[in-house]
Amino acid sequence: MDERTYGYTTDVRYRDLDPRGHVNHVVYVSYMEQAKGAFLEDVVGVTLDEVNTVVRSLDVDYERSIESGQQVTVDLRVESVGETSFTITYRLNADGDEVATARTVSVLLDEEGSRVRSPSAGDGGSRSTAAAGERSYRRTRSNRRP
Template sequence: MTPRTYTHDIEVQFRDLDTRSHVNHVVYASYFERGKERLFEEVLDTSLSSAPTVVRSLDVEYVAPIEPDATVTAALGPVETGETSLTIEYELVTEDDTVATGRTVSVYLDDDGQPTPLPDAWRDALAPYCADEAD
């Protein structure tokens, strides 16, 4: 069965626009981050700002511009849990059209800033979103 997808809607703000009156390319990554922030709050029951993680890599594939006054749906999933890392796939959609896809890899850190295994509670909460663990 296909893993669950987590979604979060984002309203485009005037500050997101560039001189060509569409969403600036760097803002796409912030939309990924806003979806990830909600995933952490609602699924992992922790704020992204207090989670001991750092982004190791970020990939963005731009498909189409995002126009002003759009509502962007950030779809997150599937998720992959490694020993110390969390990989999230993203898709940004407006009016049923994919405007970007992406991927982040974040590393879970101990108190000394060293990679350490993801907590079992996180693995359990993310299981429905993981391709290898979905029923």
């Protein structure tokens, strides 16, 4: 994990499993969304409810399955911040083994649903995703059950 990577750890829940005992492929994306939410709260200082964005693109490369009883870690990094969007890359590991990599591009919207400029375009905003992408934030949050 480098200095600009955020880590989020969770346990596999029974509801995450398909009939064969593997985590359903859609749940991988749910783990990524949980990590993104934790990142926004811990590093940027806002919740997902406070950030009006939509995912414009999502690419996931599945390497291997996640199974019941495993611990999942999602490492994310803000790859870039553009005029109206930002890109996050993800690496998912189960018990230390890489199981998937992914990339999302999210677009910032106003209340009417139109694209808006990123805070990196000059208005400063230390609470912005842009600011988080430009500084070190090596942190880890665990959502594991005791």
